[in-house]
Amino acid sequence: MAELLPFSRDAVVQLSASLNEPQWMLDLRLEAWEIFASLPIPTTQQEAWRRTDIRRFKLDSFGVSLNGNGAGNGAVPSYLGEQLTDDAAGGVLVEVNGIVSEYILSDELQAQGVIFTDMHTAVREHGELVRRYFMTQAVRADEGKFAALHGAFWRGGVFLYVPRNVVAAAPLHSALWATSGRTFTHTLVVLDTNSEATFIDEYASPAKGEGQALHNGAIELIVGDGANLRYASLQDFGSNVWQFNHESGRVGRDGKLDWITSVMGTRLTKAFQTSELDAPGAWARMSGIFFTNGRQHVDLDTQQNHNAADTTSDLLYKGALKDGSRSVWQGMIKALPGSQRIDGFQANRNLMLDKTSRADSIPGLEIQADDVRCTHASTIGKLDQEEIFYLMSRGIPRPDATRMVIQGFFDPVMQRIPFEGVRTRIFDRILEKIG
Amino acid sequence: MTAALEINNLHVNIGENRILKGINLQVNQGEIHALMGPNGSGKSTLAYTLAGHPSYEPSAGQVTFNGQDLLEMEADERSRSGLFLAFQYPVAVPGVTVAKFLRQAINSRRKAENPEDKGMPIPEFRRLLREKMDILGIDQKFAGRYLNEGFSGGEKKRAEILQMAMLEPKIAIMDETDSGLDIDALRIVAEGAVRLHEINQMGVLVITHYQRILNYINPDQVHIMLDGRIVESGGPELALHLEENGYDWLREKYGMTEVA
Numbered sequence: 001m002a003e004l005l006p007f008s009r010d011a012v013v014q015l016s017a018s019l020n021e022p023q024w025m026l027d028l029r030l031e032a033w034e035i036f037a038s039l040p041i042p043t044t045q046q047e048a049w050r051r052t053d054i055r056r057f058k059l060d061s062f063g064v065s066l067n068g069n070g071a072g073n074g075a076v077p078s079y080l081g082e083q084l085t086d087d088a089a090g091g092v093l094v095e096v097n098g099i100v101s102e103y104i105l106s107d108e109l110q111a112q113g114v115i116f117t118d119m120h121t122a123v124r125e126h127g128e129l130v131r132r133y134f135m136t137q138a139v140r141a142d143e144g145k146f147a148a149l150h151g152a153f154w155r156g157g158v159f160l161y162v163p164r165n166v167v168a169a170a171p172l173h174s175a176l177w178a179t180s181g182r183t184f185t186h187t188l189v190v191l192d193t194n195s196e197a198t199f200i201d202e203y204a205s206p207a208k209g210e211g212q213a214l215h216n217g218a219i220e221l222i223v224g225d226g227a228n229l230r231y232a233s234l235q236d237f238g239s240n241v242w243q244f245n246h247e248s249g250r251v252g253r254d255g256k257l258d259w260i261t262s263v264m265g266t267r268l269t270k271a272f273q274t275s276e277l278d279a280p281g282a283w284a285r286m287s288g289i290f291f292t293n294g295r296q297h298v299d300l301d302t303q304q305n306h307n308a309a310d311t312t313s314d315l316l317y318k319g320a321l322k323d324g325s326r327s328v329w330q331g332m333i334k335a336l337p338g339s340q341r342i343d344g345f346q347a348n349r350n351l352m353l354d355k356t357s358r359a360d361s362i363p364g365l366e367i368q369a370d371d372v373r374c375t376h377a378s379t380i381g382k383l384d385q386e387e388i389f390y391l392m393s394r395g396i397p398r399p400d401a402t403r404m405v406i407q408g409f410f411d412p413v414m415q416r417i418p419f420e421g422v423r424t425r426i427f428d429r430i431l432e433k434i435g
Numbered sequence: 436m437t438a439a440l441e442i443n444n445l446h447v448n449i450g451e452n453r454i455l456k457g458i459n460l461q462v463n464q465g466e467i468h469a470l471m472g473p474n475g476s477g478k479s480t481l482a483y484t485l486a487g488h489p490s491y492e493p494s495a496g497q498v499t500f501n502g503q504d505l506l507e508m509e510a511d512e513r514s515r516s517g518l519f520l521a522f523q524y525p526v527a528v529p530g531v532t533v534a535k536f537l538r539q540a541i542n543s544r545r546k547a548e549n550p551e552d553k554g555m556p557i558p559e560f561r562r563l564l565r566e567k568m569d570i571l572g573i574d575q576k577f578a579g580r581y582l583n584e585g586f587s588g589g590e591k592k593r594a595e596i597l598q599m600a601m602l603e604p605k606i607a608i609m610d611e612t613d614s615g616l617d618i619d620a621l622r623i624v625a626e627g628a629v630r631l632h633e634i635n636q637m638g639v640l641v642i643t644h645y646q647r648i649l650n651y652i653n654p655d656q657v658h659i660m661l662d663g664r665i666v667e668s669g670g671p672e673l674a675l676h677l678e679e680n681g682y683d684w685l686r687e688k689y690g691m692t693e694v695a
Contacts, residue, residue: 385489390526393486394540394598395514395547404539408530408581 004063009033011064012152018066019155024131025123032141032151039145048144051328051360052270052299057242062182062214064153076101077204080175084200084421090170091116097180098156106170114168114197115161119186122159129161133190138220138248143272146244150184150218157186157217162195162227171198171419178205178237181213188220191227193252198230200422204265209240212267221249221257225279228256232422236429237265239294245271251311254281260417261317263290263298264429274303277311277342287416288317289426292325292357293433299328306335306342309369315346318413320406322433324356332364333374344374351409352382353434403434437464438501438517438605438638440485445496447477447484454480456663457496464605465636469649469674472660473682478642479523481660482610486520487513500606514540515547517605521595521612523642527583533594534564534578537601544602567600571627588615596627603631606638613648625651646678661685 005011012033016026041059042049081094081102090109093116094102100118109116115126122130135141141151158174176185187201205213215237223229229249237243243266249257263269275284290298304313319327333344350359363376383405391401407427417423440462447455454477462468472478484491485498487510498505500518508516528536542554555563564578573593583591592612599607609628613621625648631637632652641652649657649671657673658665661682666689667673685691 384526386526387528389488389510390522390528391531391536391539392510393488393514393520393522394536394602395511395543396539397511397543398509400539400543401511404531404536405528408528411530411581 003067004065006060006063007036007149007153009037014066015064015153015155019120021123022127024127028135029152032135032148035141036145036148036152039148042145048272048301048330049270052268052297054242054268054270057268058212061212065180065182076175076177080177080202080204081173084173084425085171085198085419087170089173090168091172093118093158093174094177095156095174095185096177098176098183098185109168109170112166112168113163114166115159116172117159119154119157119159119188122188126159126161129190130159130188133220133222134188135218135220138222138250138276139218139246143246146216146270147218147246149244150186150216150246153216154184154186154218156183157188158201160189160197160199162191162197164192164195166192166195168195168197171200173200173202175202175204178203178213178215178241181209181211183215184217186218186220188222189229189231190222191224191229193224194226195224196228199232200419201231201233202236203233204236205238205241207238209238211240213238213241215241215243215245215266217243217245219245219247221259223249223251223255223257225252226254227252230258230418232260232262232417232419234262234422234425235265235269239265239267239296241266243269243271245269247271248274248276249284250276250278251282251284253279255283257284259284259286260422261286261288262426263288263300264426264433266298267295268297270299270301272301274305275313276305277307277313279308280310282308283312284314285416286313286315286317287413288315288319289410289413290317290319290327291430291433292319292321292327293323294325296325298326300330302329302331302346304331304333304344304346306333306339306344309338309340309342311339312343313345316413316416317348318350318410319359320351320353320409320430321357321359322353324354326358328360328362329378330362330364331376332366333376335367335369335372335374337368339369340371342369342372342374344372345376347377349378349409350380351406352380353406403431406430406434437636439463440505440518440606440638440640441499443497445481445484445498446494447480447491448494449480449491454663455484458663458665460658460665462606462638462640464638466656467632467639467641467652467654469641469643469654469657470660471643471657471674471677473644476660477663478660479610482520482523482608482642485513485518485608486510511543514602515544519599519602519604519607521592521599521607521609523611523614525583525591525595527581527586529581529584531582532579533582533597536582537564537598540598540602564601567597570630571597571600572623573597589617589620592616592624593620596624600627600631603635604637606640607631608640608642610642611644612641613643613645621648622651628652646674649674659685661689662691
């Protein structure tokens with residue numbers, strides 16, 4: 001068992017030293033620590049946490065381990081990092097508890113100047129580049145208690161950089177396997193002007209673990225002018241994991257961000273996900289899939305910020321719930337004054353598979369421009385017995401008919417995922433949960 | 436052995452209302468029967484009951500299909516044993532394409548017969564589907580559309596007949612398949628059913644208001660349903676008689692007042 005240091009300023013200093021970090025990263029961590037120390041644990045008194053009560057979560061019982069949180073414990077399941085795209089991945093990075101266990105980057109991508117490496121190597125070898133973006137533009141430590149905790153104690157994760165005018169033809173793929181009960185991984189993707197990449201980012205841990213586990217992650221997606229990023233994060237943590245994430249994408253002029261989020265596991269997930277559309281022509285599509293069962297509670301807080309005129313955002317989150325589980329989706333489209341001719345859409349659709357589950361769906365618009373098109377939709381529905389009967393009337397047994405109706409419910413959002421392997425991975429997991 | 440659908444003294448209530456009050460009817464494979472009657476006479480209730488809709492629970496009577504107790508079977512078993520209902524109001528199933536649905540329906544049959552079956556190979560399925568769609572004048576793009584979602588009335592009816600053609604039932608019940616169809620669509624749909632009748636000896640129970648569809652599907656027998664009972668049975672001339680004289684003479688004959 002790894003030795004644990006309680007969360008403290010001293011633990012920040014020791015962690016940074018153990019990772020041989022440059023001074024600027026230590027400074028960043030210490031700044032985040034001060035914010036963390038100054039903030040109370042969120043309670044349901046705060047609007048963003050009104051529907052997510054974390055009093056049962058014992059943050060103080062966690063801490064930091066300097067020796068990699070027990071890396072090497074247990075083998076990584078073979079499915080993680082397995083090819084999910086039609087084309088073989090150009091880069092694969094598998095981490096166990098934030099420590100690299102497998103790493104490949106194709107000669108072709110290397111020759112193109114693509115950087116795809118673990119976050120610590122990136123800090124050491126590409127310091128100037130990382131420093132420009134790391135928690136300065138997309139996710140910031142002052143966003144909240146857990147953003148600050150992450151800023152102070154982040155460990156592991158992936159850095160992807162695609163230089164100007166480079167098209168990374170082969171997809172990148174990373175997978176995090178968490179067994180230590182505490183992970184703080186950081187994903188930073190930077191696409192320079194007119195570049196293009198596809199990145200699949202997987203997170204998983206054993207299906208059942210003892211005691212509470214914590215994942216406190218951050219995802220930063222920087223899409224430069226004219227750049228095009230397809231990013232999918234597939235989360236399938238075990239049922240003992242409490243996940244607190246801050247995720248943000250920034251899109252420049254005529255840039256495109258196609259962002260897919262699949263939330264299958266955890267005991268509780270609270271994720272803040274923001275798309276910032278910073279210049280005319282910026283486009284972001286956010287597609288979310290979640291399925292809660294057992295005691296799960298998933299709370300996704302999304303924002304589509306139209307910070308410039310002529311920007312487009314399109315969000316579709318679909319979730320199914322069973323066993324008395326709970327979901328919250330709270331979405332906001334914001335348009336700053338002068339953000340004219342924007343097109344913002346958000347829809348959240350929930351399918352209740354039993355009477356005891358509960359979904360809250362709260363769309364929102366904050367529009368300070370007048371020439372805009374912003375619409376939202378939210379629905380909470382039950383399994384339609386007429387649809388099931390109709391399928392059965394053609395000879396399809398009830399369990400298969402039920403599965404088809406559920407699969408049909410998810411189909412519109414699945415169709416947004418351009419990789420058969422990813423769709424299959426997600427849907428197999430859904431089938432498992434349907435039981 | 437030819438299949439037979441035998442309905443004996445079938446009673447069905449919906450809530451407090453007695454809808455079917457003792458239906459007796461036998462449809463053998465190879466035969467075409469027409470069941471006619473005014474609105475509210477219970478024709479669709481009979482269709483849904485035979486298909487196994489959970490809201491239609493018989494209170495008395497028996498139905499056997501191929502000698503088996505149909506009422507004991509789930510809807511999917513009824514279908515796999517060779518009974519088909521072409522719905523008056525087909526249900527839209529968003530997110531499930533016509534092709535995916537039909538493939539699942541066919542594979543469910545194969546799997547029920549042989550648990551080891553791996554399903555119809557995709558090329559064979561595609562060929563079969565294309566062939567049936569061509570016969571019914573259905574655009575190939577149809578296969579990729581979500582089942583009945585956004586379909587016009589005519590498209591829905593054609594989709595029902597396409598399903599019938601793919602599943603090749605022993606006996607099909609066509610519930611008001613003629614409603615909402617223009618004359619060309621009606622002809623295509625009816626000819627599709629007749630072809631299955633001729634090739635496979637499919638038995639047909641055509642439920643309809645009007646004589647119109649019977650110009651294409653010539654019934655061996657015509658039955659008239661009134662207030663939950665079959666009150667008259669006869670040859671094709673009975674349908675023509677109804678077409679000319681309406682249902683009022685029947686209401687008078689059986690002591691019923693006109694429903695406002």
